[in-house]
Amino acid sequence: MGRQSQWLALSVSFCIVVSAISLTLIWPAGSWALADEVQGNTFSVFGTYQSPQRCRECHEAEFQAWSNTTHAKASFDPIFQVYLQQAEEPGECFACHTTGYNALTGQFVLAGVTCEACHGPYRPEHPQESMLVATSEDLCGSCHTSTVLEWNSSRHGKVNVTCVDCHEVHTQKTHAAAATNALCASCHVDRTQDFTHAIHSQADIHCIDCHLDRPSDSAGDAVNGHAVTGHSFAVFVSTCNDCHVASLRPTVESP
Numbered sequence: 001m002g003r004q005s006q007w008l009a010l011s012v013s014f015c016i017v018v019s020a021i022s023l024t025l026i027w028p029a030g031s032w033a034l035a036d037e038v039q040g041n042t043f044s045v046f047g048t049y050q051s052p053q054r055c056r057e058c059h060e061a062e063f064q065a066w067s068n069t070t071h072a073k074a075s076f077d078p079i080f081q082v083y084l085q086q087a088e089e090p091g092e093c094f095a096c097h098t099t100g101y102n103a104l105t106g107q108f109v110l111a112g113v114t115c116e117a118c119h120g121p122y123r124p125e126h127p128q129e130s131m132l133v134a135t136s137e138d139l140c141g142s143c144h145t146s147t148v149l150e151w152n153s154s155r156h157g158k159v160n161v162t163c164v165d166c167h168e169v170h171t172q173k174t175h176a177a178a179a180t181n182a183l184c185a186s187c188h189v190d191r192t193q194d195f196t197h198a199i200h201s202q203a204d205i206h207c208i209d210c211h212l213d214r215p216s217d218s219a220g221d222a223v224n225g226h227a228v229t230g231h232s233f234a235v236f237v238s239t240c241n242d243c244h245v246a247s248l249r250p251t252v253e254s255p
Contacts, residue, residue, distance in 0.1 A: 048121035049100050055115045058127070062115075065170040071113035074098070096143035113143075118169070135164050150231040161187075178208050205243075213239040 052072075056063040066072055074080065074097040084093050094101045099117040100109030116122060118139060119131040133139070140163045141148030151157045166174050166183060176183040184207040185192045192201070200210070212230035 048123075049109045049116050050122040051110055051116075052114045054122065059115075062170050065168075066115070069170075069172050071117075071172060074113045075111035133169065135162060137162055144229075146227055147229045147231045150229055154232045154234075156231075156233065178212075179206060181207050184208075184211075210235045210239055 052063060052066070070077075077097075080093070080097055084090055084097075087093050091101065091103055091106050094106075094108050095103070097113070098108035098111055099114045100121070102108070110116070115131075118133050123129055123131065137148050137151060137157075151163075168175055174183050176186070181192050181201065188207075191197055192207070197207075200206075208230075211233045213236065214228055214230045
Protein backbone atom coordinates (compact mmCIF):
# COMPACT_ATOMS: atom_id res chain seq x y z
CA MET A 1 0.00 0.00 0.00
CA GLY A 2 2.87 2.34 0.84
CA ARG A 3 4.49 1.75 -2.56
CA GLN A 4 1.18 2.51 -4.29
CA SER A 5 0.93 5.81 -2.39
CA GLN A 6 4.45 6.76 -3.46
CA TRP A 7 3.69 6.05 -7.11
CA LEU A 8 0.46 8.03 -6.84
CA ALA A 9 2.32 11.01 -5.39
CA LEU A 10 4.95 10.77 -8.13
CA SER A 11 2.27 10.62 -10.81
CA VAL A 12 0.40 13.63 -9.43
CA SER A 13 3.59 15.70 -9.15
CA PHE A 14 4.62 14.73 -12.68
CA CYS A 15 1.24 15.74 -14.10
CA ILE A 16 1.34 19.09 -12.29
CA VAL A 17 4.84 19.92 -13.54
CA VAL A 18 4.11 18.82 -17.12
CA SER A 19 0.93 20.91 -17.17
CA ALA A 20 2.76 23.90 -15.77
CA ILE A 21 5.55 23.57 -18.32
CA SER A 22 3.00 23.56 -21.10
CA LEU A 23 1.19 26.58 -19.72
CA THR A 24 4.38 28.50 -19.08
CA LEU A 25 6.52 27.80 -22.12
CA ILE A 26 4.32 26.48 -24.91
CA TRP A 27 0.97 28.25 -24.93
CA PRO A 28 1.10 32.03 -25.31
CA ALA A 29 -1.27 33.26 -22.65
CA GLY A 30 -2.26 36.31 -24.63
CA SER A 31 -4.17 34.13 -27.08
CA TRP A 32 -6.37 32.86 -24.24
CA ALA A 33 -7.33 36.27 -22.97
CA LEU A 34 -11.02 37.10 -23.33
CA ALA A 35 -12.84 40.36 -22.84
CA ASP A 36 -14.86 40.67 -19.64
CA GLU A 37 -17.60 43.08 -20.67
CA VAL A 38 -18.98 43.36 -17.15
CA GLN A 39 -15.71 44.36 -15.48
CA GLY A 40 -14.14 46.04 -18.49
CA ASN A 41 -10.95 44.02 -17.91
CA THR A 42 -9.33 40.95 -19.45
CA PHE A 43 -9.01 37.52 -17.97
CA SER A 44 -7.55 34.18 -19.04
CA VAL A 45 -7.34 30.54 -18.02
CA PHE A 46 -4.46 31.70 -15.82
CA GLY A 47 -6.70 34.06 -13.84
CA THR A 48 -4.99 37.46 -13.95
CA TYR A 49 -1.60 35.84 -14.68
CA GLN A 50 -0.57 35.99 -18.34
CA SER A 51 2.71 33.96 -18.49
CA PRO A 52 6.16 35.03 -19.76
CA GLN A 53 4.99 34.63 -23.35
CA ARG A 54 2.65 37.59 -22.92
CA CYS A 55 5.45 39.73 -21.49
CA ARG A 56 7.68 38.63 -24.36
CA GLU A 57 5.40 40.34 -26.86
CA CYS A 58 6.88 43.69 -25.80
CA HIS A 59 9.92 42.74 -23.70
CA GLU A 60 11.91 40.35 -25.89
CA ALA A 61 15.31 41.36 -24.47
CA GLU A 62 14.18 40.86 -20.88
CA PHE A 63 12.57 37.53 -21.78
CA GLN A 64 15.77 36.27 -23.39
CA ALA A 65 17.85 37.44 -20.42
CA TRP A 66 15.55 35.55 -18.04
CA SER A 67 14.88 32.40 -20.07
CA ASN A 68 18.08 30.52 -19.19
CA THR A 69 18.38 31.58 -15.56
CA THR A 70 17.99 29.63 -12.35
CA HIS A 71 14.68 31.42 -11.83
CA ALA A 72 13.33 30.26 -15.18
CA LYS A 73 14.38 26.66 -14.45
CA ALA A 74 13.34 26.67 -10.80
CA SER A 75 10.63 24.02 -11.27
CA PHE A 76 12.68 21.83 -13.58
CA ASP A 77 16.00 21.60 -11.77
CA PRO A 78 16.86 17.89 -11.25
CA ILE A 79 17.89 18.42 -7.62
CA PHE A 80 14.63 20.24 -6.94
CA GLN A 81 12.68 17.38 -8.50
CA VAL A 82 14.38 14.83 -6.22
CA TYR A 83 13.57 16.79 -3.08
CA LEU A 84 10.06 17.52 -4.31
CA GLN A 85 9.29 13.80 -4.40
CA GLN A 86 10.57 13.45 -0.84
CA ALA A 87 8.74 16.46 0.59
CA GLU A 88 5.88 15.78 2.97
CA GLU A 89 4.52 19.27 2.25
CA PRO A 90 5.22 20.01 -1.46
CA GLY A 91 3.61 23.42 -1.06
CA GLU A 92 6.67 24.61 0.83
CA CYS A 93 8.66 23.90 -2.35
CA PHE A 94 6.10 25.34 -4.78
CA ALA A 95 5.92 28.59 -2.81
CA CYS A 96 9.35 29.57 -4.12
CA HIS A 97 9.86 27.39 -7.19
CA THR A 98 6.65 28.34 -9.01
CA THR A 99 4.55 31.41 -9.73
CA GLY A 100 1.10 32.08 -8.31
CA TYR A 101 1.16 29.38 -5.65
CA ASN A 102 -2.02 29.27 -3.56
CA ALA A 103 -1.47 27.77 -0.11
CA LEU A 104 -5.22 27.22 0.34
CA THR A 105 -5.62 25.06 -2.77
CA GLY A 106 -2.06 23.69 -3.00
CA GLN A 107 -1.96 24.68 -6.67
CA PHE A 108 0.21 27.04 -8.66
CA VAL A 109 -0.35 28.92 -11.89
CA LEU A 110 2.99 28.79 -13.72
CA ALA A 111 6.13 26.71 -13.42
CA GLY A 112 9.35 28.48 -12.54
CA VAL A 113 9.95 31.94 -11.12
CA THR A 114 8.45 33.96 -13.96
CA CYS A 115 8.05 37.68 -14.63
CA GLU A 116 4.87 37.86 -12.57
CA ALA A 117 6.48 36.24 -9.55
CA CYS A 118 8.35 39.51 -9.03
CA HIS A 119 6.23 42.05 -10.91
CA GLY A 120 2.88 40.70 -9.70
CA PRO A 121 0.00 39.42 -11.86
CA TYR A 122 -0.58 41.23 -15.14
CA ARG A 123 -2.53 44.47 -14.84
CA PRO A 124 -5.06 45.27 -17.56
CA GLU A 125 -3.93 48.92 -17.35
CA HIS A 126 -0.40 47.99 -18.44
CA PRO A 127 1.54 49.48 -20.23
CA GLN A 128 -0.12 52.76 -19.25
CA GLU A 129 0.60 51.75 -15.65
CA SER A 130 3.99 50.26 -14.91
CA MET A 131 4.45 46.71 -13.62
CA LEU A 132 6.55 47.85 -10.68
CA VAL A 133 8.81 45.49 -8.77
CA ALA A 134 9.80 45.82 -5.13
CA THR A 135 13.43 46.90 -4.80
CA SER A 136 13.75 46.18 -1.08
CA GLU A 137 15.12 42.96 0.37
CA ASP A 138 11.62 41.79 1.31
CA LEU A 139 10.79 40.37 -2.11
CA CYS A 140 14.06 38.47 -2.58
CA GLY A 141 14.09 37.47 1.09
CA SER A 142 10.75 35.72 0.83
CA CYS A 143 12.64 32.87 -0.86
CA HIS A 144 16.34 33.63 -0.31
CA THR A 145 15.99 33.56 3.46
CA SER A 146 19.53 32.69 4.52
CA THR A 147 21.02 35.14 2.03
CA VAL A 148 18.99 38.05 3.40
CA LEU A 149 19.69 37.09 7.01
CA GLU A 150 23.40 37.27 6.24
CA TRP A 151 22.92 40.54 4.34
CA ASN A 152 21.11 42.05 7.34
CA SER A 153 24.18 41.46 9.50
CA SER A 154 26.55 42.97 6.94
CA ARG A 155 27.70 46.52 6.35
CA HIS A 156 25.75 46.42 3.09
CA GLY A 157 22.58 45.74 5.03
CA LYS A 158 23.25 48.45 7.59
CA VAL A 159 23.73 51.13 4.92
CA ASN A 160 20.90 49.71 2.78
CA VAL A 161 22.88 48.52 -0.22
CA THR A 162 20.09 46.31 -1.56
CA CYS A 163 20.07 43.19 -3.72
CA VAL A 164 19.36 45.08 -6.95
CA ASP A 165 22.25 47.48 -6.32
CA CYS A 166 24.56 44.55 -7.09
CA HIS A 167 22.36 42.09 -8.99
CA GLU A 168 20.69 42.60 -12.37
CA VAL A 169 17.12 41.41 -11.91
CA HIS A 170 16.53 39.55 -15.18
CA THR A 171 19.85 37.78 -15.70
CA GLN A 172 20.50 37.45 -11.93
CA LYS A 173 24.14 38.23 -12.67
CA THR A 174 25.94 41.10 -11.01
CA HIS A 175 26.00 44.46 -12.79
CA ALA A 176 29.73 44.03 -13.37
CA ALA A 177 31.54 40.72 -13.53
CA ALA A 178 31.84 39.37 -10.00
CA ALA A 179 35.07 37.60 -10.92
CA THR A 180 36.79 40.98 -11.09
CA ASN A 181 37.00 43.85 -8.60
CA ALA A 182 35.02 46.21 -10.82
CA LEU A 183 31.68 45.90 -9.01
CA CYS A 184 33.13 46.28 -5.53
CA ALA A 185 35.46 49.07 -6.62
CA SER A 186 32.52 51.15 -7.80
CA CYS A 187 31.91 51.86 -4.09
CA HIS A 188 35.05 50.65 -2.30
CA VAL A 189 37.70 52.31 -4.45
CA ASP A 190 39.93 53.19 -1.47
CA ARG A 191 39.82 49.68 -0.02
CA THR A 192 40.71 48.04 -3.32
CA GLN A 193 43.86 50.18 -3.46
CA ASP A 194 45.16 49.69 0.08
CA PHE A 195 48.15 47.44 0.79
CA THR A 196 46.33 44.25 1.76
CA HIS A 197 43.91 44.30 -1.14
CA ALA A 198 46.52 45.43 -3.67
CA ILE A 199 48.83 42.54 -2.71
CA HIS A 200 45.98 40.05 -3.15
CA SER A 201 45.02 41.62 -6.46
CA GLN A 202 48.57 41.19 -7.75
CA ALA A 203 48.23 37.49 -6.96
CA ASP A 204 45.01 37.44 -9.01
CA ILE A 205 42.88 37.09 -5.87
CA HIS A 206 39.74 39.15 -6.14
CA CYS A 207 37.23 40.51 -3.63
CA ILE A 208 34.77 37.64 -3.94
CA ASP A 209 37.48 35.03 -3.41
CA CYS A 210 37.62 36.10 0.24
CA HIS A 211 34.45 38.09 0.92
CA LEU A 212 32.01 35.71 -0.80
CA ASP A 213 33.68 32.47 0.17
CA ARG A 214 31.08 29.70 0.32
CA PRO A 215 31.73 26.41 2.11
CA SER A 216 30.84 23.30 0.16
CA ASP A 217 27.37 22.89 1.68
CA SER A 218 25.27 19.92 0.73
CA ALA A 219 22.09 20.32 -1.27
CA GLY A 220 20.22 19.41 1.91
CA ASP A 221 21.60 22.50 3.66
CA ALA A 222 20.32 24.68 0.84
CA VAL A 223 16.90 23.01 0.91
CA ASN A 224 16.64 23.56 4.65
CA GLY A 225 17.67 27.19 4.34
CA HIS A 226 20.94 26.65 6.21
CA ALA A 227 23.40 27.14 3.36
CA VAL A 228 26.09 29.76 3.85
CA THR A 229 25.90 32.14 0.89
CA GLY A 230 28.70 34.56 1.80
CA HIS A 231 26.44 37.61 1.93
CA SER A 232 27.70 38.72 5.33
CA PHE A 233 30.87 39.58 3.32
CA ALA A 234 32.96 38.69 6.36
CA VAL A 235 36.33 36.98 5.85
CA PHE A 236 36.70 33.92 8.04
CA VAL A 237 39.95 32.47 9.35
CA SER A 238 39.18 29.27 7.45
CA THR A 239 39.25 31.31 4.24
CA CYS A 240 42.69 32.68 5.07
CA ASN A 241 43.87 29.16 5.96
CA ASP A 242 43.09 27.98 2.45
CA CYS A 243 46.11 29.92 1.22
CA HIS A 244 48.12 30.88 4.28
CA VAL A 245 47.99 27.70 6.35
CA ALA A 246 51.79 27.29 6.33
CA SER A 247 52.49 30.87 7.42
CA LEU A 248 49.87 30.68 10.19
CA ARG A 249 51.35 27.59 11.85
CA PRO A 250 53.64 28.29 14.82
CA THR A 251 57.31 27.86 13.99
CA VAL A 252 59.21 25.33 16.08
CA GLU A 253 62.97 25.81 16.16
CA SER A 254 65.19 22.77 15.92
CA PRO A 255 67.18 21.98 19.08
